[in-house]
Amino acid sequence: MNALVPLPVVLPLAWCGWSVVIGPRLVRWQRWMSVALLTVVLAVDVILLVQADRHGPLVSHLGDFTPPLGVTLVADRLSALMLTVSGAITLLVLLYAIGQDGPSSGPRAQSFFHPAYQILTAGVSLTFLAGDLVNLYVGFEIMLMASFVLITVGGTEARLRAGSTYMIVSLVSSMVFLTGIAVTYAAAGTVNLAQLAVRLAELPLGVRTLIEVLLLTVFGVKAAAFPVSAWLPDSYPTAPAPVTAVFAGLLTKVGVYCMIRTETLLFPGNRLSGVLMAVAVASMLVGIHGAVAQTDLKRLLSFTLVSHIGFMLYGLALGSRGGIGGAIVYTAHHITVQTTLFLTVGLLERRYGSTELTRLGGVIRSAPLLAVLWFVPALNLAGIPPLSGFLGKLGLLQAGAVDGGTWAYAGLAAAALTSLLTLYVVTKVWNLAFWRTAPAPDPCEPTGTTPPEDTADPANTTDPADTTDPADTARSSAPSPGPTLPVRQRAGATITACATTTVATTATTSATSTVPEAHVPRLMTAATATAVALGLSYTLLATPLIGLADRSAGELLARTPYIEAVLGP
Numbered sequence: 001m002n003a004l005v006p007l008p009v010v011l012p013l014a015w016c017g018w019s020v021v022i023g024p025r026l027v028r029w030q031r032w033m034s035v036a037l038l039t040v041v042l043a044v045d046v047i048l049l050v051q052a053d054r055h056g057p058l059v060s061h062l063g064d065f066t067p068p069l070g071v072t073l074v075a076d077r078l079s080a081l082m083l084t085v086s087g088a089i090t091l092l093v094l095l096y097a098i099g100q101d102g103p104s105s106g107p108r109a110q111s112f113f114h115p116a117y118q119i120l121t122a123g124v125s126l127t128f129l130a131g132d133l134v135n136l137y138v139g140f141e142i143m144l145m146a147s148f149v150l151i152t153v154g155g156t157e158a159r160l161r162a163g164s165t166y167m168i169v170s171l172v173s174s175m176v177f178l179t180g181i182a183v184t185y186a187a188a189g190t191v192n193l194a195q196l197a198v199r200l201a202e203l204p205l206g207v208r209t210l211i212e213v214l215l216l217t218v219f220g221v222k223a224a225a226f227p228v229s230a231w232l233p234d235s236y237p238t239a240p241a242p243v244t245a246v247f248a249g250l251l252t253k254v255g256v257y258c259m260i261r262t263e264t265l266l267f268p269g270n271r272l273s274g275v276l277m278a279v280a281v282a283s284m285l286v287g288i289h290g291a292v293a294q295t296d297l298k299r300l301l302s303f304t305l306v307s308h309i310g311f312m313l314y315g316l317a318l319g320s321r322g323g324i325g326g327a328i329v330y331t332a333h334h335i336t337v338q339t340t341l342f343l344t345v346g347l348l349e350r351r352y353g354s355t356e357l358t359r360l361g362g363v364i365r366s367a368p369l370l371a372v373l374w375f376v377p378a379l380n381l382a383g384i385p386p387l388s389g390f391l392g393k394l395g396l397l398q399a400g401a402v403d404g405g406t407w408a409y410a411g412l413a414a415a416a417l418t419s420l421l422t423l424y425v426v427t428k429v430w431n432l433a434f435w436r437t438a439p440a441p442d443p444c445e446p447t448g449t450t451p452p453e454d455t456a457d458p459a460n461t462t463d464p465a466d467t468t469d470p471a472d473t474a475r476s477s478a479p480s481p482g483p484t485l486p487v488r489q490r491a492g493a494t495i496t497a498c499a500t501t502t503v504a505t506t507a508t509t510s511a512t513s514t515v516p517e518a519h520v521p522r523l524m525t526a527a528t529a530t531a532v533a534l535g536l537s538y539t540l541l542a543t544p545l546i547g548l549a550d551r552s553a554g555e556l557l558a559r560t561p562y563i564e565a566v567l568g569p
Contacts, residue, residue, distance in 0.1 A: 001047070001048070001051045001055075001058055002058050002059060002060050003060065004044055004047060004048060004058075005048065005058050005059070005060035005073045005074075005075050005129060006060055006062065006073055006129075007041070007044045008041050008044055008045060008048075008083055008087070008122075008125035008129065009073070009122050009125045009126045009129065010122075011037060011040065011041055011044075012037065012038075012041065012118040012119070012121045012122040012125070013118070013119070013122045015033070015034070015037045015118055016115045016118040016119055016122070019033075019034070019114050019115045019118065020115050030114055031098050031114065034094060034114045034117070034118065035091070035094060035095065035098070037118070038087065038090055038091040038094055038121065039091060041087055041121070041125075042084070042087035042088055042091055045080065045083040045084040045086075045087040046084055048075045048080045048083060048084075049077075049080035049081055049083070049084045051075075051080075052075050052076055052077050052079075052080040053077055053080075053548060053551065056076070056555075056561050056565060057074055057075065057076035057555075057561055057562055057565035057566075058074070058075040058076075058080075058565075059072065059073070059074050059075075059131070059565050059566055060072070060073045060074075067131075067132075067190070067192040067194065067195055067566060067567065068132075068189075068190040068191070068192045068195060071131075071132070071135055072131030072132060072135075072192060072194075072566060073126075073129040073130065073131055073135075074129060074130075074131040074193075074562065074565065074566060075129060076552075076555060076561070076562055076565075077548065077551055077552035077555055078257070078260070078261070078328065078552045078555075078556060079128045079129055079257075081328070081332060081548060081549075081552065082128045082253070082257055082331075082332075083125060083128050083129070085332045085335050085336065086124055086125075086128070086250050086253075086335065088336075088534060089246065089249055089250060089335060089336060089339050089531070090117075090120075090121050090124075090246060090250070092339075092343075092527050092530055092531050092534070093242045093245055093246045093249075093339065093343070093527070094117060094242075095523060095526070095527040096241075096242050096245070096343055096346070096523070096524050096527040096528065097113065097117070097240075097242035098523060099521040099522070099523025099524035099525075099526075099527060100240075100241070100242065100346075100350070100521065100524055112149070112153075113150075113153065116146045116149040116150050117146070117150065119142060119145065119146035120142075120143055120146035120147060120150065120246070122142060123139050123140070123141075123142030123143035123144075123145075123146060124139070124143060124250055124251075124254060125139075126138065126139035126142060127139035127140060127143070127254050127257070127258070128254075128257060130193075131192060131193055131194065131566060132191045132192045132193055133180075133181045133184060133191040133193070133196075134181060134191050136258065137174070137177055137178065137181060140174065140177065140222070140254075141174065143251065143254070144167075144170045144171075144174070147166070147170075147247065147251065148163055148166065148167050148170075150239065150240075150243045150247075151163045151166055151235065151236075151238075151239045151243060151247070153239070153240060153243070156238075158238045159238045159239065161238075162234055162235045162236075162237075162238040162239070163235070165231055165234060165235055166231065166235040169221065169231045172221075173217075173218050173221040173222065174218075176214060176217055176218050176221075177214075177215075177218040179214060180211060180214035180215050180218060183207075183210060183211055183214065184196065184211050187203055187207050187211070188200060188203065192566070193261075193262075193265055193266065193562075193566075194562060194563045194565075194566035194567050195567065196265075196266050197265050197266055197559055197562070197563050198563065198567075200266055200267070208267065209271075209272075211266075212262075212263075212266075212267045212271075212272060213272075215258075215262050215266075216259065216262075216263075216272070216275075216276075219255045219256075219258040219259045219262070220255065220259070220279065221255070222251070222252065222254060222255030222258070223252050223253075223254075223255030223256045223259065223309055223312075223313075224252050224255070224305065224306055224309060225255075225279050225280075225283050225306075225309050225310070225313060226279065226282045226283040226286045226287065226306065226310075227282065229283065229286075229287070229306045229309075232252075232302055232305065232306060233290070233299050233302040233303055233306070236248055236298070236302050236305075237296065237298035237299050237302055240346075241342065241343065241345065241346025241347075241349065241350075242343070242346065244298065244342050244346075245339045245340075245342035245343045245346065246339065248301070248302070248305050248338050248339065248342050249334075249335045249336070249338050249339030249342070250335060250339075252305060252309060253312075253331055253334070253335050256309065256312045256313070256316075256327075256331055257331070259313070259316060260316055260324065260327065260328070260556070261556075263276075263316060263319075264324065264556040264557060264559070265556070265559055265562060268557075268559065270317075270319030273317050273318070273319055273407070274317075274407060276313055276316060276317035277314065277317040277407040277408075277410070277411055278407075279310075279313055279317075280310045280311075280313035280314040280316075280317055280411060280414075281310065281314075281410055281411055281414040282310070283306055283307060283309050283310030283313060284307050284308075284310035284311065284314075284414045284415060284417075284418040285307075285310075285414055285417070285418065286306070286307070287303050287304065287305070287306030287307025287308070287309070287310065287418075288303070288304065288307040288417075288418045288421040288422060288425070289421070290303035290306070290307075291303035291304045291307065291421075291422075291425050292421060292424065292425060295356060295357045295358055296355055296356050296357070297345045297348065297355040297356075297357065297429065297433070298342075298345060298355050300425060300429070301338070301341055301342060301345065304338075304381065304422060304425065305338055307418055307422070308330075308334055308338075308381070308418075308422075310414070310415075310418065311327075311330050311334075311392070311393065311396060311415060311418075312327045312330055312331050312334070313327075314327070314396055314400070314411045314414075314415060315327025315328075315330065315395075315396050315399065317407070317411070318396075318399050318400060318403050318408060318411075320399055320402065320403060321550065321553045321554055321557060322395065322398060322399035322402060322550075322553075323396065323399035323400070323403070324552075324553040324556060324557070325395060325399075325546070325549040325550045325552070325553035326392060326393075326395030326396035326398075326399055326549075327396065328549040328552055328553060329388070329391065329392040329395055329545060329546060329549045330389075330392035330393065330395075330396065332538070332545070332549075333380070333388040333389055333391075333392045333535070333538055334381075334389075334392075336531065336534050336535045336538070337377045337380045337381050337388075337389065337535050338381070339531060340373075340377040340528065340531040340532055340534075340535055341374070341377050341378065341381065343524075343527065343528040343531055344370070344373045344374045344377070344528055346524070347370055347373065347520055347524060347525065347528060348360070348363070348370065348374075348433070350520050350524070351367060351370065351519075351520050357428075357429065357432040357433055358432075358439070359439065360432065360433040360434075360438070361432065361433065361434075361436045361437055361438035361439050362434075362436070362437050362438040363433055363434040364434045364435060369525065369529075370520075370525075371434045373525075373528050373529060373532055374429075374430070374433075374434065375430065375434075376532050376535070376536065377531075377532055377535055378426035378429070378430070379426070380535055380536075381422060381426060382419065382422045382423040382426050383419050383422070383423075384423075386539055386542075387535075387536075387539050388535065388538035388539050388542065388545075391538075391539070391542050391546065393415065393419060395546070396415065397412055397415060397416075400412045400415075
């Protein structure tokens with residue numbers, strides 16, 4: 001079974017090469033081969049999870065070079081669980097993206113999306129499997145290279161601006177990561193994680209603390225933990241719906257995974273628990289208060305993402321078996337639920353042309369299935385019993401109560417408040433976007449609707465077309481019909497016209513929805529519904545999931561199974 005360990009990395013990279021060669025000539029074949037490939041990768045992930053749970057960590061030394069010379073990939077319970085959840089999510093998001101392909105998207109434009117997506121999948125898998133810091137860095141850079149392409153698809157000004165911010169933040173964190181790797185190698189003479197677990201204990205305390213702070217800083221940026229989270233709400237919402245969904249669900253959890261891995265394997269003893277606890281509490285409170293203030297659904301969910309990262313860091317800061325087990329359960333839950341909510345928001349934008357709460361309304365009457373697809377994962381995110389969000393939070397709260405420290409109780413209070421405010425936020429969205437009657441359009445605003453950027457194919461990398469209205473050009477070149485009114489008179493005339501129009505149209509718009517609707521492809525809806533079902537399955541399979549997370553936490557804290565699997569008894 002050790003031979004299967006490299007496949008989640010190798011298969012997407014190999015298919016990416018063939019996908020580029022095929023190019024725009026066989027786009028339909030390219031799409032469904034991508035789906036078949038990710039299905040095979042998911043099957044491999046499940047096999048690795050079963051084998052790692054039954055027989056312990058699986059190790060592959062590429063080229064049969066043993067540490068510290070060779071590349072080592074390790075699949076233990078934690079990494080195999082993350083691989084399985086991420087494999088299911090990437091497959092569903094790919095189906096969603098295929099369903100979103102529009103007729104205006106040319107074959108050449110569509111052909112760029114799939115290679116970038118496969119590279120992103122390979123980078124995520126390599127990060128979960130990496131057995132040394134250098135390949136962990138390589139996995140991050142593979143994800144960065146692919147994510148910069150995906151986050152800027154479409155070439156709009158907003159996406160390029162957000163992509164530039166994302167790139168700058170990622171490059172700075174990569175430089176810090178390289179610095180940390182250099183310091184580690186200079187001090188310990190190796191970058192292999194299993195060897196570092198043995199050698200770091202022999203280093204002076206100051207050197208160990210420096211290395212730990214450097215790594216936590218890098219992984220904190222990747223996880224979007226406060227105070228290094230300001231880049232996320234401005235970067236993710238501008239991307240196409242499937243890209244935003246996979247970024248929000250997976251990329252931040254890669255940072256959380258790396259924090260759990262390094263803190264338990266390389267730095268046992270939980271010496272920086274106070275710092276981690278402060279970061280966890282601040283992430284919860286700052287993130288959820290930012291979500292309360294938002295009226296755009298994408299930005300609102302981006303802030304809730306920051307806040308719920310705090311729950312995972314809280315479990316890590318506790319450092320106990322119950323705390324780390326709760327963090328693992330909540331990470332798997334949050335990957336699925338957060339992705340599902342962003343996919344649902346993409347359906348809303350596809351159908352109604354907006355994600356602004358002030359412009360939405362009456363969705364439960366015009367699209368009841370879409371309302372259900374929002375309602376279930378929203379309650380799951382809020383932690384309503386007996387859903388998996390409640391089970392994950394319950395495990396974390398129990399671990400905090402057992403700890404009994406001052407910081408633990410501070411985290412308990414922050415977690416309870418964050419859960420209540422999350423319930424308030426999702427209830428506000430339900431009342432404004434789904435329950436109330438759709439608001440009448442402002443007659444002073446243009447009546448034409450601009451198609452949302454996300455309704456285009458996510459592979460569309462062509463420049464946006466010129467949107468200048470020919471009528472505006474004609475009016476600007478036509479001679480003036482008479483003397484121009486003063487500014488104040490023109491404003492007054494406009495306000496009067498708007499008021500008159502409002503009175504005249506109120507009677508005809510009060511009983512009907514005024515939100516323009518568009519067709520939503522069935523494949524997009526089916527992929528989202530499957531993601532909702534996947535989130536519900538965690539509730540039905542709560543006992544084996546919690547048991548697996550508990551065994552994973554025990555294996556992480558023991559450290560010996562990982563070290564002996566890589567280095568030998």
